[in-house]
Amino acid sequence: MVGRTKFEKLLEPGYIGRVRTRNRIIKTASGTGLTEPDGTQGEAIKAYYESLARGGVGMIIEEFTVVEYPRGTRRMMGQSRIDDDKFIKGFSEVVKGVHRHGCPIFLQIMHAGPWYHQAEPPEALGERLSSSALTEAEFLRIGQHLPPHPIVPRETTLADIQEIIDRFGQAAERCQKAGFDGVEVNGSHHHLINCFFSPVWNKRHDQYGCDSLENRARFMCDIIREIKRRCGNDYPVTALFNAAELGEPKATTLEEGKRFGQLLQEAGADALQVRMAGYGLFSLNLLHADRLMHPELPRHFMIREFDWSRNGRGFQLPLAVALKEIATVPVILAGRLDAELGEEALREGKLDFVGMTRRLFADPEYPKKVAEKRLEDIAPCGGCLLCWHKRGLNEKLTCRINPALGNELAFEIKPAEKKKQVMIIGGGPAGMEAARVAALRGHKVVLFEKGHQLGGLMPLAAMVKDKECDLILDQVRYFKTQMSKLGVVTEIGKTAGESSISDIRPDVIVIASGGSPASLNIPGIESGNVVDSFKMHGKLKTALRFLGAKSLERFTKVWMPVGKKVLVIGGAIHGCQLAEFLVKRGKQVTIVDESEKLGEGLLSEDPVRLFPWFEQKKVVMMTGVRYEKITDRGLVVTTREGKTETLEAESIMIALPLTPNPDAAGLMEGKAREVYVIGDCRQAGFMHSAIMDGATVGHKI
Numbered sequence: 001m002v003g004r005t006k007f008e009k010l011l012e013p014g015y016i017g018r019v020r021t022r023n024r025i026i027k028t029a030s031g032t033g034l035t036e037p038d039g040t041q042g043e044a045i046k047a048y049y050e051s052l053a054r055g056g057v058g059m060i061i062e063e064f065t066v067v068e069y070p071r072g073t074r075r076m077m078g079q080s081r082i083d084d085d086k087f088i089k090g091f092s093e094v095v096k097g098v099h100r101h102g103c104p105i106f107l108q109i110m111h112a113g114p115w116y117h118q119a120e121p122p123e124a125l126g127e128r129l130s131s132s133a134l135t136e137a138e139f140l141r142i143g144q145h146l147p148p149h150p151i152v153p154r155e156t157t158l159a160d161i162q163e164i165i166d167r168f169g170q171a172a173e174r175c176q177k178a179g180f181d182g183v184e185v186n187g188s189h190h191h192l193i194n195c196f197f198s199p200v201w202n203k204r205h206d207q208y209g210c211d212s213l214e215n216r217a218r219f220m221c222d223i224i225r226e227i228k229r230r231c232g233n234d235y236p237v238t239a240l241f242n243a244a245e246l247g248e249p250k251a252t253t254l255e256e257g258k259r260f261g262q263l264l265q266e267a268g269a270d271a272l273q274v275r276m277a278g279y280g281l282f283s284l285n286l287l288h289a290d291r292l293m294h295p296e297l298p299r300h301f302m303i304r305e306f307d308w309s310r311n312g313r314g315f316q317l318p319l320a321v322a323l324k325e326i327a328t329v330p331v332i333l334a335g336r337l338d339a340e341l342g343e344e345a346l347r348e349g350k351l352d353f354v355g356m357t358r359r360l361f362a363d364p365e366y367p368k369k370v371a372e373k374r375l376e377d378i379a380p381c382g383g384c385l386l387c388w389h390k391r392g393l394n395e396k397l398t399c400r401i402n403p404a405l406g407n408e409l410a411f412e413i414k415p416a417e418k419k420k421q422v423m424i425i426g427g428g429p430a431g432m433e434a435a436r437v438a439a440l441r442g443h444k445v446v447l448f449e450k451g452h453q454l455g456g457l458m459p460l461a462a463m464v465k466d467k468e469c470d471l472i473l474d475q476v477r478y479f480k481t482q483m484s485k486l487g488v489v490t491e492i493g494k495t496a497g498e499s500s501i502s503d504i505r506p507d508v509i510v511i512a513s514g515g516s517p518a519s520l521n522i523p524g525i526e527s528g529n530v531v532d533s534f535k536m537h538g539k540l541k542t543a544l545r546f547l548g549a550k551s552l553e554r555f556t557k558v559w560m561p562v563g564k565k566v567l568v569i570g571g572a573i574h575g576c577q578l579a580e581f582l583v584k585r586g587k588q589v590t591i592v593d594e595s596e597k598l599g600e601g602l603l604s605e606d607p608v609r610l611f612p613w614f615e616q617k618k619v620v621m622m623t624g625v626r627y628e629k630i631t632d633r634g635l636v637v638t639t640r641e642g643k644t645e646t647l648e649a650e651s652i653m654i655a656l657p658l659t660p661n662p663d664a665a666g667l668m669e670g671k672a673r674e675v676y677v678i679g680d681c682r683q684a685g686f687m688h689s690a691i692m693d694g695a696t697v698g699h700k701i
């Protein structure tokens with residue numbers, strides 16, 4: 001294990017070609033949704049990249065940017081583009097902002113090929129390209145996230161190939177003009193370049209065909225050579241490609257990936273960045289395979305390409321290790337790496353650069369804080385993938401723990417003009433974030449929490465969410481540390497009443513006291529076999545206080561205050577996560593909901609794994625029912641067919657979303673000049689919306 005204060009290798013400068021990086025942490029490319037609708041770079045994206053540079057990262061690779069539009073795009077609107085000279089100016093502003101902090105920056109350039117977002121209108125996208133023509137059935141089998149009748153790609157002709165190589169060359173020249181220190185060619189995933197690498201797509205028999213590894217790699221090698229020809233041999237190019245593919249008999253193997261690495265470096269690549277792509281059983285999000293551990297890692301993922309020894313941290317390390325066997329240029333790897341694991345991998349020679357995306361979303365100052373030995377100040381990424389989910393919806397990036405992500409201009413910490421006395425009622429995520437931001441801006445903050453610990457429902461959520469348990473607890477710890485360092489006075493176990501108000505005489509009162517359990521007015525709701533999340537919280541509160549969420553999570557595997565057969569009322573995210581928790585404790589679970597769909601509120605990556613897992617675990621899932629009454633045998637419902645049925649259960653757990661407390665403000669009316677209601681108390685939502693509310697008020701005061 002690396003000592004927590006020793007990050008010599010990680011903080012050491014490195015070289016990619018002639019470019020000197022400030023340290024070994026590279027911000028790998030990631031779409032932000034901050035590009036202007038017309039594909040240009042504006043103030044928002046500039047502020048985002050500048051914040052990363054300010055945070056001390058070694059080098060930035062700006063997000064995927066298309067060299068051809070619309071044929072090579074994924075999105076019609078808000079797609080970062082470099083297919084025309086008119087885009088140079090905006091990029092040069094981004095580069096200037098990043099260089100101001102001494103940080104090098106590359107641009108990732110790519111051609112989407114057959115890949116596009118299913119929400120885009122086919123008539124606008126026009127034709128799509130792949131290495132070879134496919135039938136619709138073939139495309140539906142190997143493509144990802146496609147509509148029922150997708151635009152089937154046509155074969156790229158030799159003339160197209162030359163044209164596209166030329167477009168990559170032109171794009172790189174524009175990058176050079178904009179001041180980028182280099183470019184990354186993205187040949188990974190199922191984009192056009194990978195359609196040549198992979199015989200799953202490539203059925204050609206010409207010099208770009210599937211008959212040899214050299215032919216499969218030729219397209220990307222030609223692109224690299226063209227960039228070097230136009231921009232100079234010393235203009236750095238990193239090559240991002242799939243070192244392995246999984247799930248199809250002809251998929252690229254790791255041995256083939258190693259040979260591709262050799263060919264790419266011979267063609268002039270100055271660094272190799274590797275990842276994996278999958279089909280069929282493996283067509284899940286392999287970029288964030290750490291998430292596949294929820295609810296349970298599928299057995300077929302236990303293969304040599306993945307390393308699961310650290311709960312998903314560094315899951316792709318075997319790829320980098322394999323590439324290092326042949327690489328004469330640096331190897332970059334991302335995939336749930338962190339400072340500690342990165343340092344260890346660097347010391348062991350497993351890679352040369354530690355790629356990170358989500359940890360830098362959560363805290364762009366991560367590298368700076370590592371360098372300053374302030375690890376306790378790092379806002380921890382929980383791996384929840386809200387950021388990814390938002391991009392899937394084509395919305396701008398949002399991070400659960402960092403509301404400033406994508407809002408860098410609005411949420412810049414500015415000292416308050418008038419320092420105020422701020423009283424915050426409630427120590428959940430909304431209250432803690434409001435306290436943190438207000439204190440950072442110079443206000444004097446007192447936070448009242450009537451329970452015996454900070455975090456609101458976060459410790460309970462940590463216990464229920466199992467593998468995320470540590471991470472939510474890390475997030476609670478982060479808030480506590482920040483509040484304590486910033487001098488926030490926390491009054492734990494105390495209610496903010498008249499006497500505290502007259503003692504403190506607040507200028508501002510922020511009510512963040514949480515939501516209330518939704519009431520279910522059916523006969524029998526008061527029965528002893530019914531447990532709602534608040535009753536549960538009440539029952540577990542003392543245990544949570546003394547044992548902590550982690551120990552309690554283990555303890556509940558031995559004992560739970562519910563019977564063997566449990567019925568969960570409410571099939572939105574809360575109910576689904578509770579059901580997962582119960583199944584893992586050997587309970588027979590039924591989930592019911594009056595709505596037509598289960599899983600409301602689950603992030604996009606989760607239902608595809610969770611519902612099949614429920615089926616495998618024989619969880620009964622019923623939607624469209626009407627709750628009638630609760631008896632000592634269970635819940636009586638009317639089914640959608642109009643039949644009355646008793647769903648038998650020893651225990652009934654209510655997991656309905658909370659309801660807000662809009663009247664809370666009235667209770668504090670006239671007690672301070674400014675009164676705000678935030679978090680679940682204002683509008684019941686999720687942890688990220690509560691934290692966002694806290695930040696908004698913290699900046700407003």
Ligand SMILES: Cc1cc2nc3c(=O)[nH]c(=O)nc-3n(C[C@H](O)[C@H](O)[C@H](O)COP(=O)(O)O)c2cc1C
Binds near residue numbers: 028029064108358387
């Ligand atoms: C919201 C989001 C957008 C991404 N967009 C890109 C992209 O544009 N190009 C790319 O090569 N990788 C993209 N990635 C993948 C990241 O570069 C990185 O490989 C991945 O997130 C794993 O690293 P991490 O565990 O440090 O987040 C994206 C990841 C996220 C979360």
Ligand code: SF4
Binds near residue numbers: 359401
């Ligand atoms: S949204 Fe979740 S996964 Fe994404 S960076 Fe933030 S905490 Fe991490």
